[in-house]
Amino acid sequence: MVSGAAALIASAARADAPGLALDGRYQQGGFAFGRTSPRAALAIDGVGVGQASRNGLFVIGFDRDSAPIARLDVANGGGDSSQQIAIEPGNFDIQRIDGLPNDQVAPTDPELLARIKAEAARKAAGFASNVDADDFKDGFVLPVQGARLSARFGGQRILNGQPNRPHYGSDLAAPIGTPVRAPAAGQVCFAETNLHFDGSLVMIDHGQGLISCYLHLSRVDAVAGRRIERGEMIGAVGMEGRATGPHLCWRMKWRGRNLDPMLMVGRRAPV
Numbered sequence: 001m002v003s004g005a006a007a008l009i010a011s012a013a014r015a016d017a018p019g020l021a022l023d024g025r026y027q028q029g030g031f032a033f034g035r036t037s038p039r040a041a042l043a044i045d046g047v048g049v050g051q052a053s054r055n056g057l058f059v060i061g062f063d064r065d066s067a068p069i070a071r072l073d074v075a076n077g078g079g080d081s082s083q084q085i086a087i088e089p090g091n092f093d094i095q096r097i098d099g100l101p102n103d104q105v106a107p108t109d110p111e112l113l114a115r116i117k118a119e120a121a122r123k124a125a126g127f128a129s130n131v132d133a134d135d136f137k138d139g140f141v142l143p144v145q146g147a148r149l150s151a152r153f154g155g156q157r158i159l160n161g162q163p164n165r166p167h168y169g170s171d172l173a174a175p176i177g178t179p180v181r182a183p184a185a186g187q188v189c190f191a192e193t194n195l196h197f198d199g200s201l202v203m204i205d206h207g208q209g210l211i212s213c214y215l216h217l218s219r220v221d222a223v224a225g226r227r228i229e230r231g232e233m234i235g236a237v238g239m240e241g242r243a244t245g246p247h248l249c250w251r252m253k254w255r256g257r258n259l260d261p262m263l264m265v266g267r268r269a270p271v
């Protein structure tokens with residue numbers, strides 16, 4: 001189901017530049033799957049973002065705070081293409097809470113701060129994974145069956161006028177122990193238990209810089225460095241780390257941009 005405005009944008013974007021086919025959700029936190037020549041060089045707003053796969057497939061993402069227009073340049077040896085993509089604003093839940101005491105809940109214990117820093121460095125290595133693959137091409141299914149979407153991507157609390165970091169995941173609430181399965185194939189690029197904020201965390205590299213993340217797991221079955229197929233067990237729903245109830249926080253990142261994974265469910269790369 002698409003709204004009238006979204007349908008218009010999608011149909012406008014279907015008049016793709018020569019040698020280029022795109023399909024996706026053109027909104028903040030959204031993405032496009034594309035097909036062009038094998039190994040064509042890609043740039044967004046003049047900045048290189050790698051090459052299409054050996055099959056000519058690629059993915060690009062639009063950050064939560066993306067500008068209203070993105071320009072995609074595809075250089076494929078003579079037949080270069082350029083396309084403007086109109087990005088609709090995201091509809092994010094913003095909550096203002098005023099009159100709070102100003103001593104925020106930020107950790108100050110040096111040992112804990114050192115631990116958080118070390119965990120962040122290991123996670124950064126996971127996010128930097130860049131497997132030469134296009135495992136996103138058949139699209140994504142939900143990683144948890146029968147879950148309730150308890151918090152949408154992009155929500156933000158503004159405490160005493162200070163904006164907190166936005167929520168960069170889609171929270172899928174389900175009982176502890178509910179299986180979490182790979183929503184698309186890929187290579188596991190991070191699998192650790194007991195992180196301070198994220199609890200047990202798994203990341204999967206789907207190729208072309210697209211990394212999906214699974215937080216607060218009560219059990220981890222995925223093994224770092226191994227390939228995982230769609231439907232294979234990643235682990236189980238939990239509430240480890242900073243979580244107020246059992247849920248899977250499902251996140252998606254593309255080359256440093258935070259995407260809404262729910263927008264990818266049911267979409268495929270153009271054929």
Ligand SMILES: [Zn+2]
Pocket residue numbers: 151167168169170171248249250
């Ligand atoms: Zn979350």
